[in-house]
Amino acid sequence: MMTELHQNGQEEVRIGYFVCHCGTNIAAMIDVAAVAEYVSTLPNVVVSKDYRYMCSEAGQDLIVQDIKEHRLNRIVVAACSPLLHERTFRTATQRGGINPFFCHMVNIREHGSWVHEDRAEATEKAKALARGAIGRVKYHKALEKRREPVTPAALVVGGGIAGIQAALTLANTGKKVYLVERDPTIGGHMAKFDKTFPTLDCAACILTPKMSEVYAHPNIVLWTYSEVEGIEGYVGNYQVRVRRKARYIDEELCVGCLDCVDECVFKVGNVDDEFNVGLSKRKPVYMPFPQAVPKLVVIDPVACTHLNGGNCQKSCVDACERAAINFDQTDTIEEIKVGAVIVATGFKTFDPKRKPLYGYGKYPNVYTALEVERLVTSCGPTEGEVVCRDGRTPKKIGIVHCVGSRDHQTNRWCSRVCCMYSMKLAHLLHEHTGAEIYNFYIDIRAPGKGYEEFYERLQEEGNHFIRGRVAEITDIPKVAEEEGMLTIRVEDSLAGFVRRIPVDMVVLSTGLEPHADSQDVRRMFNISCSREGFFLERHPKLAPVSTTTDGVYLAGCCQGPKDIPDTVAQAGAAAAEALTLLDTGYVEMEPSVSVVDPIFCSGCKTCLNLCPYHAITRDDAKGVAVINPVLCKGCGVCVAACPSGAITQNLFEDREIFEEIEEVLAYA
Amino acid sequence: MPEDTQPRILAFFCNWCTYTAADLAGVSRMKYAATSRVVRVMCSGRIDPQFVLSAFAKGADGVLIGGCHPGDCHYISGNTKCLRRHRLLKRMLADMGIEPERLRLEWISASEGDRVKTVINEMTADLKRLGPLKLPERCVAWDVEAIDEEPDHAEAVAKEAVHA
Amino acid sequence: MPKPKIGFYWCASCGGCEESIVDVAEAILEIAELVDFAIWPVAMDFKRADVEALEDGAITATMINGAIRTSEQEEMARLLRRKSQVLIAYGSCAHTGGIPGLANQFSREAVMRYVYHDCPTVVNPQGTEPQTEYHDEGRVATLPEFRDVVRSLDQVVDVDYYMPGCAPNPTLVLAAIRTLLSGVLPPKGSVLAPDIALCDTCPRIDTKPVDLEVATFKRTHLHKVDPDVCLLTQGFLCLGPATRSGCGERCIRGNMPCTGCFGPLSNVHDHGAKMLSAMTSILAAEEEDDIDKALEGIPDPVGSFYRYGLPVSMLRRKVDLPFGHRN
């Protein structure tokens, strides 16, 4: 009843079928010879053979020779996943002299031999899939990859050490970089640390030079106190909207002399100081920390009386000789064009309140590790003097590892860095207070260079390491020594009994987890994330800095917990990959876009609103829909919805899929 | 066509999420029934309900559609269109006597390799319980103009017509 | 040169196609001038024997309307196929199974039980049902076999052309007959209507917005239908986008949504599935339960999307119905 579907020219179809052994990966579970034998009986098949390593040079040459020798014009390779070697075999097909898109791959390894246990069934499945491919490949058309120009600029999101390193690496190659940071200053978490393990380098000393280098770099446009609001476009051609929050300070005039801060009506800080993690207060007008970059103050609209509609004599305005304060400032939106994006948004520490038995927030002398970093650092609120909230100088301190990590009730993953920073803090606390330090660990993880040696040094310094997951921290004494102390109850799994260790101060080494808004951020950049919420790399081992979205790269802890050396290395790698994109100047787009056939299009407008990329418009003169190939990403949504079947998607045409369905099922 | 009892599942997997998850299941050497035949599409939004019907008409016992979780679609909202079509297609297939377990839509992200294994094994068990659909054989039987009285004559004629 | 012979025959049909032929009004006289009728049961008293008496291929063209349900219809279809050079499936029933085809959702027993017992207007105390043979004092009365499955014409015999429509409109009928008589025949298997959807010529296309979206599907008997605005845009299930044009948009001009009687476009493999895909894709709802709520306006997807084409759909019939049983 159906009129014959549209055939593309009647050239004789000559198919070459190659099934790979992949050493034993496939051959062990699939009788590849039998499959090749079966396929040779199928229509249009001229050559059908099996070979040990199709992806090897020799394997590829096999294809090239057979194309020439047997005048083949279609190639089917049954081997691993097309996501792995489709490009390899298309190149080989091209070297053979025919269009690369006449090549089609069948996945009989990841979807076949590796996942099945019955050799007969796996072989039957391989034959069925082969028959489906032979059926479909005759409809393949010659296609060309499209080239799109790449804007030679990059956007780096997040101004921690990851973002700083990536921005500098890129900028040093002469490329223009936009570095966008949400906080008023760059530096991220690292700027808050006192010393860094294992060398006990002072964090500020190694970080601030890089921060000023960023500020001074001619190729870097630094936007702090700003957030990316939206991003459109595709690899090489991203249009980004950045919201620059109002600082109420004119950035050109302010030199960071802090006169305004001194003269502010609030003589004492009235709001928690985020930089000091709430250990101290700050005024409405403030500079996050002395070495902040850019060296500017910012007025917090929530805390400032004037900005809250109250009347204030604005002593800050009078104090500023350079009249840099401007209360009428409003947020501004910047529109920029970039070719690549490096996401370096960092991490958040675990909120220990989620473990009520550790008493954070209930007992004043229980601290998080980040709070202790600010306590021991000389530019901290107590200038390095370790004194507890209840005023005592601790003589006995307990450091609890893995708070929130490696825990089925909270986060299951190990945060990689807590053992090392716990030991560093043990060293610093002992150095500052001479206190007896107890570390409660499950397993000490010290894998980096010089890490194990640092652990030995800590033991030599007399720190106690007790192996056991801390059950509870309580101020209820059971014996006299526990009066007025915080007792840590833990099962010492090496000693084999439950111990109760009274201490003055407890440090909770909280783990690392994704930011609260990581879901929104990843949706904005169209990347996916793992179950825990860390952004998902393209391949866990072989592509750790790129993502499944071309042109978007990852650096630092947003991709998963890691220490500073790994973060810096990853930032460099991300910058390098982004550079390859920006340097080539163009990017090849897959040809699997969709095309409207005007003969069959009735102009019914069904497809227009379905395209998320607004690639389909209606030519009202001719009354037909038209797809802009540049904007079309090749998802095929419109093809499935078109009521007249007037839209075709290259490489995924209806006739190809119908044929594949019919032939796969016709076998078994 | 050998008379086997293994049900056959025609699976449409989206390239970015479920197909990658199936690859991950392979790399992790997870084991599941050899009943699925995967057709790769760029997005679950590309899956035309005609493909689902064609799969049943050509002999599939079950159809499995795999796409990205809502909000994860590589093309922003392709999976939403797939869900819209699926909701009515399920109802229409039920009206046409096809048991709900035969068509299954699963959101499986790139990191959920084990989900692919579980779904395919579950679906295989369901389909074994339901028994084969055998639509091609039925179509042939429907066209047999059985004249005489024996009730299963049509089936017999159909069977050997199929194997002819 | 004797005038070419034309035949008309009807199988499982409502007779509407027969009327569509006389709808050509005066033009019927022009046709009568050019041709002789070999068989036209509804209008002329030719008998089966008259047709059997003809040699094979004696009839230039026969237009058979109605789906195939009984053994007699199968026989007549084969007979007319033998006797005709050109066989045309005339009207939706012959073309795609038509409204009778919807019976493929029910078993033969269910149909009998309803028609001869359960139907409210039936009075049948003795519970009689039609028998293929009935003996009364040596005399035998026979009836054809009532098949389990309704089929379109081309599922029984080889068909040359298809005249779509429930019923086809006069302009197309005339155009078809003139083309036949002109001897310049379109390729075998063609559907004698434009291969473009209704929206191409629909008077309301300009009222259809570019950002087309349907919040919820509405039933025409529950809402006031605006006579000017595109019906789908108003939320009514109009299948114009997925159906061949050529009918002159009679339903839409009568302020009712198109129900798809002219059948699918040539690139479509299953008309119902394609309609379902198009109509659900443009829903505004995103979450599962919102989608279901929006689709409550399509309570019977099979009836809506396969109103005229269930027998030629990929599933053809409710799969779990029994077959091959005689009562």
Next chain:
Amino acid sequence: MRYAYFPGCSLKSSGRAYEESFLAVCRALEIGMDELDDWNCCGATAYMSVDEANSHVLATRNLALAERVGLDVVVPCAGCYGVLAKSKEYFEKYSSVRNAVTTGLAAGGFAYEGRAQVRHPLDILSNDLPPRALRSKVKKPLKGLKVACYYGCRLIRPVSPFDDMHDPQTMDGLLKSVGARMVEYGLKGKCCGGSLTGTVPEAGLPMCYDLLKEAHRLEADVIATACPLCQFNLECYQDDIAKKHPDLKPMPVVYFTQLIGVAMGLDPKDLGLHRQIVPIEPLLREKGILGGEDAKPKAKEPAAAGGRS
């Protein structure tokens, strides 16, 4: 609001005060509480270690009874609540348990499909009551009464569907809403020793001592509990403990429902206050909570049978 009520053995014997006060409070709040007809013992901690499968059958029989009357079942005793909730969870999670229970119940003509839910008074009073229902019924707020809320270990473990496992607050919330002042009782989830006080007193009694000593340290007036075994252990062994720890002063231990009843001005007799071994009524009178017309001391009732039935 209507529920099936499963008392359990303790509430008919040593924990009678819990039943009396709970039912009195429910009557005052117009909560329908129909005692399950022909309920059976839940098997407590003993049966499950002897024959696990049949222990589930025994427990689930009560749920089947509740399902017959189409009501969720309220189980005040923490022990019974734990057993019934666990049987329901295992019935849904493990097919082996489900089959054993289904066949077991069928033998007695019962069937259970998992519809009847297992609830606790702390749960229904905190979550099912309309917001101000309890507060509006308060006649004599427990002003000045410092209460240590003690949940025990069985009620909120291994998992608590209606409260935080580490830091439970439902009892605190209820008593706060009737005017009492809470002390930050750190040991609210620690074990009272359970049956050890009877079997291995040298292990069990120190556990009770820790709890009582901490309550004193926090200057609590009274310990409120929701489990007959905890109440019994903490109250009845105080004199034994005092032999080894003379510093231990008497500490009243009551059911939280008794305190709520008092706040609602219900008759102390209906709340079983007279059954206390460490009297509570003098303290309540002294705080002006009890008193007024029925202040005169009644003839001393013989002390309720303190031993275990």
